[in-house]
Amino acid sequence: MTDIFWIIPLIPGLSSLILVIFGTKLPKKYISIQACAAVFASFVVSVISFIGLKQIPHEAYPLIKNLYPWIQSGDFKAALSFQFDPLTAVMALVVTGVGFIIHVYSIGYMAKDKSYARFFQNMNLFTFSMLILVMGSNLVLMFVGWEGVGLCSYLLIGFWFEKHSAANAGKKAFIVNRIGDAGFILGILFIFIYVGSVEFRAINEAIGGGHITQSIATLIALLLFVGAVGKSAQIPLYVWLPDAMEGPTPVSALIHAATMVTAGVYMVARMNLLYTLSGTAANIVALVGAITAFYAATMALTQNDIKRVLAYSTISQLGYMFIGCGVGAYAAGIFHLYTHAFFKSLLFLSAGSVMHALSGELNMQKMGGLKKYLPRTFPVFLIGAIAISGVPFLSGFFSKDAILTSAFANGNYLVWALGIATVVLTAFYMFRLIFLTFFGQERLDPEVKKHLHESPPVMTIPLQILAFFSIVAGYVGLPLVFGKKLNLFGHFLEPVIKVSHEAHLNLSTECLLILFSVAVALFGIYLAYIFYIKKPQTPHNLVAKFPTLYKLLYNKYYVDEIYNATIVQPMIKGSEFVYDNFDLKVIDGTLNGSAKTTGFFGKFFSYFQTGLIKDYALIFLLGVILLLGYLLF
Amino acid sequence: MVPTSYFIILSAILFVLGAFAFFVKRDLITQFLCIEVMLSAANLAFIAFAKSASSLDGQIIVIFIITVAAAEAAVGLAIILLVYRQKKTIKSEDMNLMKG
C-alpha cells in the first residue's frame, strides 16, 4: 500500500496539465471539481501512505521510489525519485489537506473571475510542485519543486497582471527568490563535490560517517540557508512577501502562508544533520529567525492593509520556525509549521471573506463594527487570532511554546528574548486587527456598505473546518509538562530528526516559561484592547509623540527604498553607464575607429593619385631610386 | 682610344638628364622627347658595352631599340594629336580628368 506514495504529486500535476491544455474550453464547474478532486485524491493517498508508513519499522525509512535516472553526466547524477518518511508525510498531509480546503474555498472566492481555469491550473501546478519539493529524494529534485513553487507563486501573485502592482510584485518575488536560489544551487554543488551524491540518504550517511568537516558543513549549510532565506522570506530577502499579497487571497493563504514559504523550514529540517554538525550555521539560522520574527512583527504594528498585516505576521511566524530549527528543536519548528498552516490560512481566508464582503476593501481604517454583518466570519477570524497569539489550549500556543522553551533550554537567551518580545507584538497587532475590523465604529464607504454580505457556504465551511483544526491541531504535540509520551508529533518525526543531545529543562522551569509567555501574550491582547477599544485616541497620541518611529514603522523601515537606492538603481545606472561608455564607445568605438582609420589611410594614399602625369612619374622615380638604393646599399 | 667607361658615364648622365627633364618639362611632346633621350642613352650604353666585349650583339639590339623608338613615336604622336584635338592643349597638367 505504501509504495503508491509516488503518485501523490502526480495527480495534481496531471490535473494541471489537463487544465492547461483544455482549460479554456471546459466549464467552470467541471474545472473546480477536477481541481479539487485532484488535490483531494492526493490527500487521500497521503493519508493512506501515512498510515502505511506507521506500520513499517523505522529502519526501513525512508521509502524510496526511483522512477528513472534524470540527469546523468560524468560524476553528476540526479534521479527522478521520491521518498516518503515522517517529515515528508507531515508536509504532504499539510500541503494536500490545507491545499484541498483552500481549493474548495477558491471555488467561491474566484467564482466571478474570468481566468478561472488559469487560476486552478496554477493552483494544481503549485500543489504538484510543492509535493515534488517535499517528496523529492534528492536535493536537485527538491530544487525542481523549489523553483516550481516559485514559478507558481510568480504566476499567482501576478494573476491579475493588468494591475501594475500585481505584475511588479510577481516579478519581484521571483527575482528575490532567485537570489536565494543562487545560493541554494551553490550549496547543492558543494554537496556534490564533497559527498558525491545529492540523495538525502547519501548526504546523511556522509555526515554520519564523518566525511564532512565542520567548516565545510557550515559553508554548505549557510549556502542552503540563503535559499531558505529567499523562499521563506527572512531578513534580508523578505521584501517580496508583503508585496505578494497582490495575488488572490486563497493564493496568499496557500502559498504565502501555509505551504511554499515554509519550504525553507522544511529544507533546514530535512538537512538537520548538516546544521547540527555545523553548529555555527544553526546558530545563525536561529538568530536570523529571531531577528526576523521581531522585526517583521514591528512592521505589522502600523499597517492598515489586512493582508499586509497578515503577511508580516507570516514573516514573523516563519522566523519562529527558524528559531526552532536553529536551536535544534527541528520537531518544534515543523510542529509550528504545521499549526501555523492551519491558523494562518484560516486568517487569510477569513480576511478574504471580509474582503469579499466589502467588495475588495482591504484598509482596516475603512472597516469597523463588522461583527454583526459577518456572523460566520467573525468567530473563525477570532479563533485564528487567538491561536496565533499563543493563548493556551489553541494550536499556536503549543507549537510556539515548544520553540521558545527549546530556545531557552539551549541557552540562546537573546533568541528567546526576541521571541518573547515578538509574542507581545503578535498578540497586539492581531487584536489590533480584530478590533479595528470587527469592533468599534463603522467607517465603511457607503457604496461598499450597500453590497455588504456574508460569504457563501462554499467559503465559510472551509473556514470552519480550518478553525476547528486551529483549535485542535496542537494536541498532537503537547509539551513535556503534560508528559513525555504525549508529544506524538515529536515522536513521529524522530526517525528523521536524529537529535543527539537535547537539552532538557526541569519541569518547573518549563512551567514557568509557559506561564510567562502566556502572560505576555495576554498582555499584548490587553494592550490592543486599551489602544483600540477603550482609549481609541492612544494610537494617535503615540504617533504624535514618536512621529519618526511611526513613520519608520509605517514605511517598513524604508527597506524597499534602500534596496532600490543601493542595489537596483546603481545596477541599472551602472549598466547604462557601462553600455554607453564601454560597449558603444570603447568596443564599438574601437571597431568603428579602426574602420575609420583604414578609410583615412585610403584617403591619404588616394591623395597621391592626383591624375597628373608628373606626379605619377615622381612616384615612379622615387620607387626606382628607393629600389636601387635598397639593392645597392 | 677613349675608355669605354667614359661612354658609360655619359650614358648614365644622359639617362638621368632625360628622366629629370621628363619630370620638369610640362608639355607632352617634350616629355616624350625626354623618353627618346633616355632610350638613346640606353643605346649608347649598349654600344659601349658591346665594344668592351667585342661583340656585335649590342649593336643589333640598338637597331631594335631604334625601331621601337620609331614605333613609339608613331603611336605616341598620334595619341598626343588625338588629345590635342580634344583639348586644344598639350600641357601635361591639363590631363587630369581622372584622379583619386
Added chain:
Amino acid sequence: MNAPILSIITFIPLAGALLLIFINKDKENLLRTIALILTLVIFVISLSLYINFDDQNPDPQFVEKSSWIGYGINYHIGIDGISLFLVLLTTLLIPIAILSSWKYIGKRVKEYLIFMLLLETGIIGVFVSLNLFLFYVFWEITLVPMYFLIGIWGGKRRIYATIKYVLFTMFGSLLMLVAIFFLYSMYYKATGVYSFNIFDMYKLVLNPSIQVWLFLAFALAFAIKVPMFPFHTWLPDAHVEAPTAGSVILAAILLKMGAYGFLRFAMPLFPDALTKFLPYLGVLALIGIIYGGLMALIQKDVKSLVAYSSVSHMGLIMLAIFSLNVEGIQGGIYQMLNHGLSTGALFLCVGILYERAHTRLIKDFGGVSKQMPVFAAFFLICMLSSVGLPGLNGFVGEILCLFGIFKANMVLAILGVTTVILAAAYLLWMFQRVMHGPITNDRVHNFKDLNKREIAYLLPIIILMFWMGLYPQPFLRKMDASVNKLINQINQKKTLFTETKKESELLWDIKTIENTAEDHQEKEEPVQ
C-alpha cells in the same frame, strides 16, 4: 545503411535552392511550400541519424570520405556525439524559421528562401566536416546568406549591422585561416604528406610556443563567433536588424559554431596553449556572463535584450566547456541545444510581437497578455526555459555547466551562478513590461492571438523544452563516448609534450603521435 545520409542532408538544401531559382518568383506560396517541405524532409532524414547513432562509439559515424581536390583536401564528413545534436538542431530550426517568416517576409520571397536553404547547407556542412579545409569552406559560406538575410530583409541600420557582422567574423576567421595553413605546412613538414584531416592534425605534437599563436588565431575566430566578451558588439546589432528568422538562426545555430569550433579544433589541437590561456578565457567568459546580463537589463529593444542574453548564456557555455571535464563539456553542449531552442523561441516570440506592432521597443508594449493569452503562455515558457527553470531544458544544461565549472574552479562557478539571478531579472522584467500591466498603447488592443501557423512552429520547440528538461538522458547518453574521448585526447596530448620537451627547442619542433597515419592514400610530392 549505405546511403550517404550526411551528404544528402547537407546538399539537399543546396539542390532545393537551385530548384527554387527556376520557379517563377510570383508564385510565393508555392516557393514557400517547396522550401518548407524540403526542409521538413531533411529534418525527418536527419532523425535517422539519431536513431542509427551508436552511442558506444566515440568516433565519427556515418563517415563519408572521398578525394576531392588533392593536396590533402578531401571530402570527409561524419558526425560524432558532439556534432550530432547540433546537426539535428539545425535541421529542426530551419523549417521553423521558414514557417515563421511565412507572412513576415512579403517581398523577395524567392531570394529569401534561397538564402535560407543555402544557409542550411553551410551550417550543416560546418558541423559535419572532418577536414579542416572543408570546415573552413562551410564556415565562410555561412556568412554569405546571412549577409544577405540581414542586409536585404533587415531593419533600418541593416547595412551597418550586416557589414559589421561580416567583417568582424571574417577578421577572426582569416587569421584562423593563416593558422590552418600553418598547421597544414607543419603536418607536411613532419610527415611529408599533405593533410587537412582533423584526425591527422590531432596527432601533431606541437611546440607550446607555436601552439600559443595558433591557438590564439583559432580562439579569436571562434570567440568572435560565440561571441565572447569583448568581441560581442556585432551581435546586438546583427540581431536587432536581422529579420526574425535570421535572428533565430543566428542565435540558435550560428553562435554554436564558435563553441563547436573550440571543442573540435582549438582545444584538442593545442592543449598546451589551452592550459596556458584557460584562466584568461575563463575570466573572459565569466565577464561575458555578468556583462551580458547587466547589459541585457537595460536594453530598450526586446531583440537587443535577447541578444545580450545570448552573450550571457554563451558565456556560461564557454565557461563550462573550458572546465574540461565531462560534466562541463556535456553540460556546455546540452546548454548549446537549450540556448538554441529557448533563444530561438524567444526571437520567434519577439517576431510575433513585431509582426503585430511593427516595433520592438519595450515601452511600446504592455498588457499584451490580456489580448494574447495563448501567446503569453508560450512566451512565458520560452522565457522560463531561458531562465533555467527546473523541469524545462535550461535547468539541466545550467546545472551541469555549473557543476562542471565548479569542479574545475570554484571561484568562477560562484561568480558564474549570478547568471541565475541576472537571467531572471532581465527576462522577467522585460516580460513584465511587455506582457503585463495595463494596456498603454492603443495598438495593443488590436493584437490577435496566435494563429495556427504560429502555434505550429512554436509547439515543437515547447515540447522539446519539456522533453529535454524532464528526460535528458537520450541526449546526454549519445554524447558520452565522444566527450570522454575529447577529454582524454586533450589530456593525453598535454602530457605527451611534457615528456618530449627537451628534445629540441626549435620553433618548428613537430612530430606526430603515430607516424603511421592510416589514411593517406595520396602521397604527393611537393610541387617543384
Added chain:
Amino acid sequence: MNSLNAMFPLLTLIVGALLVLILEVSIKRENKTYLAFISIIFLMICGFFCVQSWGKDFSYFNNHLYLDNFALFFSIVLIITTILVTLISMKYLSLQNTNVGEYYALLLLALSGMLIMVSSSDLIVIFLGLEVLSMSSYTLAGLKRDDQKSSEAALKYFLLGSFASAFLVYGLALLYGVSNSTSIAVIIDHFKTESSLSFMAFAGLGLVIVGFGFKIAVVPFHMWTPDVYQGAPTPITAFFSIGPKAVGFAVLVRLLYPFWHVAYDSEVIFSLLWIISALTMIIGNLIALRQTNIKRMLAYSSIAHAGYLMVAILSQDTSSLMFYFVVYLFMNIGAFAAVIALGKKDKEYLELDDYAGIGFKYPWIGATFAVFLFSLAGFPPTGGFLAKFYVFSAAVREGLVSLVIIGVLASLVSVYYYLRIIVYMYMREPTHEVDINLENPALFLVLFLCLYGVLQLGIFPGNILLIIKQAVSSIAFL
C-alpha cells in the same frame, strides 16, 4: 624539338590580324560583328595549335621561341582572355560609339605580343613582345576617340609606359654589360658568384623588375593603373587587368625562378619583392575603399591582386600563381562583363549609385556579378577563395607568415569594398532609373562562362591543377 610548329600559334594570330585589317578596309559595313567572329575563329585555331603543342616542347629561331608547357599554359589563358574580351566587346563597340574594325586586329596583335613574351626566355625578345603589346594597348586604350577620358587614358598609359620602358631598356643594357647576352639563363649565371660587376647586375635586374613592375602594376609603379582602367573602353580594361599582368608575372617567373636557386644573394631581391608585395596589397586595397566609380575600384582591386600574386612569386610556388591567374581571368572578366552589361546606347553605368537596386531589377546580372565579387573577395566556394588559399598556403609553407597575415588583413579590407557594391545592388533602393540594353547574347555567354569557370575552379579544380602541375614541371630555362 626544333620545329616550325612552334610558329603556328603566332602566325595564326598575325594572319588573323592582317585578314581583319584587310577586310575592314575592303568591306565597308556598318556592323563589324563579323570581324569579331573572324578573329574568334583565328583565336580558336591558335588555341588549337597551342593545345596540340602541349608537352611537345616545340622551339624555333635558336630557341628564341620555345613552347614549353609553361608558355603554352599562359598562351591558352591569354587566348581565352582574348576570346572573352572579344565577345564582350561586340555589342559594346557599337553601343559606345567605338565602331572600329581594327579593334579586333589590335587585340590579336596585342595577344601575339603576349605570346611572344611568354614563349621566350631572351630578354630582348621579351622586350620586343612587350612593345608590341604596349603599342596595341596604348591604341586600344584610346579607341573611344570621342571620349576625353579615353584619350587621356591612352596618353597617360603611353607616356608612363614609355618612361617605364626606358628604364627597362637601361636595365637590359646593364645586364647586357654584365653578361654580354640577353638570354635569361646566361644573365642569371652571372649571379652565381659575387664579382666586381654584381652591383651592376643587381641594378640591371632591379630596373628590369621596375619595367615589369609597371606592367603588372605593383606599388609604387602602379600609379597609371586607375586612370587608364577608368578611361579605357571597358572591355579593354578587362583585357588590361589580365593580359599584361599575366605576361608580366610569367616573365617574372622565368626570370626569378632560376634566380632564387642560383643567386649568391637572392635575399635582397626577395626582401625587396616582399616589401613591394606588402605595399601593393595594402595600398591597393586601401585606396579602393574610397572609390565610387566601379571601373576605378576594380582597377585598385587589380592592383591588390597583383600584390597577392607577388606573394606567390615570393613563395616560389608557380603552380599557385598559375592557378590564381586562371581564376582571376574568369572572375575579373566576369566582373567587367557585368559592368558592361549595365549600359545602353552611349551610356555606361559606372557609378556606385547606378547600382542601387540592380540586383533585383536584373536578377541574373546581379547574381552573377555578386558571385564574381564574392570570388574577388575570396569567399568559398568560388575560385577566388581557392586561388587565395593556394597562394597563401604555399606562402605559409615557405615561412612567409607575416606577409600572409598582411595579405589576409588586406583582403579583409577588400571584402568591404566588394561587398559595398553588393550592398548597393541588393540593399539600397534605386535613386534613379537605370535601364539597360539586354540584347547582348555574347555578353551573357561570357557571364555564363565566367560564372561556370569561377564555380568549377572553386569546387572541382582537379583537372586544372593537373595541367598546371605539368606546366610547372616543364619550365625550360635556356
Added chain:
Amino acid sequence: MAHFLFFLLAIVCIGAVVAMIFSKNQAYNALFIILLFVCLAGLFGLLNAPFIAVIQIIVYAGGIMVLFLFVIMMIDLQEGIPPERKRWTIGLSFLIAGVLIIELLFALKGFLFPAQAATAGSPGSPTDLGRLLFTKYLYPFEITSVLIIVALVGAMILVKKKDSD
C-alpha cells in the same frame, strides 16, 4: 683626338638636353634633340659602330624627329610651355636626379674602375651585322615587323577622321 672628339660630343649632348630643358618652344626642343642624336651618332662612330651611327642619323634624326617636327607644326601652339617653376618641384627633381645618378654610377663602378681600356675591336660592318640580324636575331627582327604593323595601325586609327566625318 679621340678624347677631344669624345668630350666635345659629350658636352654637346649634355648641352643639347640642358638646352631642351630650359627652352619653352617645342620646335627648338626637337631641334636640340636632333643635335643630340647627331652627336650620339658621332659617339657611336667612336665606338666602332659606324652602321649604327648611320642608322641613328637616318632613322632617328632624319625620320623620327621629322615626325616630331611635323606634329609640332600641326599642333601650332602660339606660346611655348616653359619648364616647371615651382621651387619644391625643381628641388625635388634635382634631388631625385642626383640620387639616381649616384646610384647608377655606384652600380656601374665595377665596370668603371679600373677604367676599362678601350679594346680595338673590328668595326661592326654592315655585313657582319646583317648576318647576325638574319641568323641569330631573326626572330626579334621578325617581331619588329609585327611591331611596325601595330604602330601603323595604331597611329592610323587614332588620328584618322571618323568615317562619318
